[in-house]
Amino acid sequence: MKQFLFALVLTLSVFKIAAQDASVEKSTFGIQIGFLGIWAHNESKLTNSIALRSELGLDAAIFGENFVGSKSFIMVPAITLEPRWYYNLNKRVDKNRRIDGNSGNFLSIKTTYHPDLVLGSLPNYTVFISDISIIPTWGIRRNVGKHFTYETGIGIGYYHLFEKENVIMPDKNGVALNLHLRLGYRF
Known part of the structure; x- marks a missing residue:
């Protein structure tokens, strides 16, 4: 009986240790499309629950003078x-849910x-000014099958416009919103 109890305690301890060692992947690469853009990304493991996501992409914008007038697409x-902190990996493992591809x-x-570069045509009276934004974000990422993913997130933060010569800007700083829904493919 003592041997049985010892084996049971040892087995439960091993499962508990395995659950505590849930980790993001060493490196994952993929592409994503969303309502306003396309992106290629890589996530590299920093710790068991933190990955650094680097991303290159094209953000799209549609604007115009009014809803009836001419519109521009750039x-x-x-x-x-x-940097992303995947905070529920252990909980997902405990519930036998997937964490591959940093699903969590x-x-x-x-x-x-955004550099001072535009693909598309801007009206003559419009100037694009490069900017940087810093937005704390909450989100989820899930895998469908082996390669497909979906991701959504929301956050509110700060943006700064970089001043150009001969352009008067009343507000160089402001509130930025990150609201995204993306479908992706993981390689």
């Missing part, structure tokens, strides 16, 4: 660095830089 390169809930600080 794409702007976006460079993003985003996360908190992050999304830092995005």
